[in-house]
Amino acid sequence: MATTVAFEVDVNDVEYQQLDGTPWLARVYRPLGVGPFATIVDVHGGAWNNGDRTNDTQLNQALAARGILTVAIDFRQPPQAGYPASVCDMNLAIRWAKVHAGEFGGVSKVGALGVSSGGHLVLLGGIRPKDPRYASLPLAGHPDVDATLAYVVACWPVSDPLYRYRLAVKAGNESIVRSHDAYWGSEAAMEEGNPPLILERGDPVDALPPTLMIQRKVDANHPLEMQERLVEWYRKRGGHIEMPLFDTIPSPFKISDDAPETLKVVETIADFIQRYA
Numbered sequence: 001m002a003t004t005v006a007f008e009v010d011v012n013d014v015e016y017q018q019l020d021g022t023p024w025l026a027r028v029y030r031p032l033g034v035g036p037f038a039t040i041v042d043v044h045g046g047a048w049n050n051g052d053r054t055n056d057t058q059l060n061q062a063l064a065a066r067g068i069l070t071v072a073i074d075f076r077q078p079p080q081a082g083y084p085a086s087v088c089d090m091n092l093a094i095r096w097a098k099v100h101a102g103e104f105g106g107v108s109k110v111g112a113l114g115v116s117s118g119g120h121l122v123l124l125g126g127i128r129p130k131d132p133r134y135a136s137l138p139l140a141g142h143p144d145v146d147a148t149l150a151y152v153v154a155c156w157p158v159s160d161p162l163y164r165y166r167l168a169v170k171a172g173n174e175s176i177v178r179s180h181d182a183y184w185g186s187e188a189a190m191e192e193g194n195p196p197l198i199l200e201r202g203d204p205v206d207a208l209p210p211t212l213m214i215q216r217k218v219d220a221n222h223p224l225e226m227q228e229r230l231v232e233w234y235r236k237r238g239g240h241i242e243m244p245l246f247d248t249i250p251s252p253f254k255i256s257d258d259a260p261e262t263l264k265v266v267e268t269i270a271d272f273i274q275r276y277a
Contacts, residue, residue, distance in 0.1 A: 007031035009064040013053075016073065016096045017089070017137065026093060027053045027072045029064035030104045038277030039106035040153070041097050042072040043090055045116030047158075047179035049078050056115055058255050059266065063113075066270045068277075069106035070113075071097050078182040083189055084133055090125050092137040094147040099139065111151040111209075111273060115253070116222065119157025119213075123195040123230070126152040127205040151276035152211040153269055155253070156222040159213075159230040160197065162190040167223070176221070196226075199233035208239030212272040214265055217245045244268055 010030045015023040031037050040063070044055035053072040060070040075089035090112070098108045114122035128134060129147040139145060158164050161180060165187065168176035184190045191197055198205065211234065215227050227243060234241040248261045255262045 006065040007033045007067055009061055011061075014100075016071075016093050019076075024076075024089065025053060025074050026096075027060070028104055029060045029070040029072070030106075031064050031067050031069060033067070033105075035069075035105035036102070036107045037067050037069040037105050038273050039069045039097060039101040039108070039110050040071065040273060041090070041094050041110060041112045042070055043075070043112060043114035043118035043121045044072065045114070045118045046077070047176065048083075048086065048117045048120075048183035049179045056113075056253075059113075059115075059253065059269075062255055062266045063270055063273070066266075068270060068273055069101060069104055071101075082183045082185055083193055086183075087121060087125060087134045087193070088137050090121055091129065091134045091147040092139060094125070094129070094149065095139045095142065095145045098145055099142050107277065109150045109277060111153065111276065112149050113153040113155070113269070114157065115155045117158050119154035120159060120161060120195070122149075122152050123154050123157055123159060123211070124193055125149065126209045126211065127195060127198060127207060130206045148207055149209045151273065152209050153214070153272060154211065155214040155265075155269075156216060156219055156249070157213065157227070158222060159195055160226050162187060162194055162197070163223075163226045163229075164221070165190055196230040196233050199230070199237050205237070208234065208237060210272075210276050211239065211241040212269065213241065213243040214249075214269065215243050215245055216249050217247055219251075221251075242272070 044051045073093045076085040112122040165180045
């Protein structure tokens with residue numbers, strides 16, 4: 001497991017893009033020490049519709065204290081914009097992090113971490129970093145930098161949005177159904193921007209970065225069966241993917257000495273990042 005020797009952490013908000021004159025912010029968790037440090041972009045969950053860069057504060061703080069520069073981003077969500085706007089914002093943020101990580105003691109070899117719907121976004125961005133739709137936002141002065149990721153960490157991701165949508169329809173879970181409808185707009189879009197189906201269909205992919213999936217053994221909103229399909233096809237396409245299973249990860253995730261598995265989750269993620277940074 002990764003070292004738990006702690007760094008002090010400096011936290012600041014910075015602007016990573018402007019859209020129509022509106023600044024979009026990233027919260028940078030910077031380890032205070034001798035770098036350079038591994039660098040990740042954190043993509044929050046919230047059913048693609050809710051939340052912001054503060055969602056994963058505890059996790060981001062814990063990773064930075066273990067020597068990982070962590071950049072947590074805001075991005076467009078409904079009703080402002082649906083798919084693929086958030087993928088475009090993430091793609092730009094990854095490129096921005098590659099260019100600017102050195103200013104905060106990080107490296108330009110960047111990975112991404114996402115939780116729930118954010119896990120879907122980093123999985124999709126990981127295999128399609130050069131998709132012209134997703135890479136459509138320019139990074140001024142750096143047209144040659146792309147969003148290829150060194151590694152991906154997906155925490156209980158909505159890996160297959162179509163599978164989860166149909167499960168929610170069957171169960172009468174109106175909240176999840178509304179969130180999918182607001183972001184995706186159609187089942188066809190859920191099928192198109194769908195990591196396991198992309199791999200199963202044999203669609204071209206730009207990359208298959210080493211991937212860690214953190215998964216609960218039992219999770220009604222992120223079923224193990226859904227995740228196993230992604231793992232199967234990721235490996236069939238030649239990618240490396242790990243999926244450790246946990247019994248008692250709280251939802252929402254909160255790190256606590258009273259819940260030892262939450263500390264193990266942090267150490268598992270930190271160890272994986274340091275292996276591939």
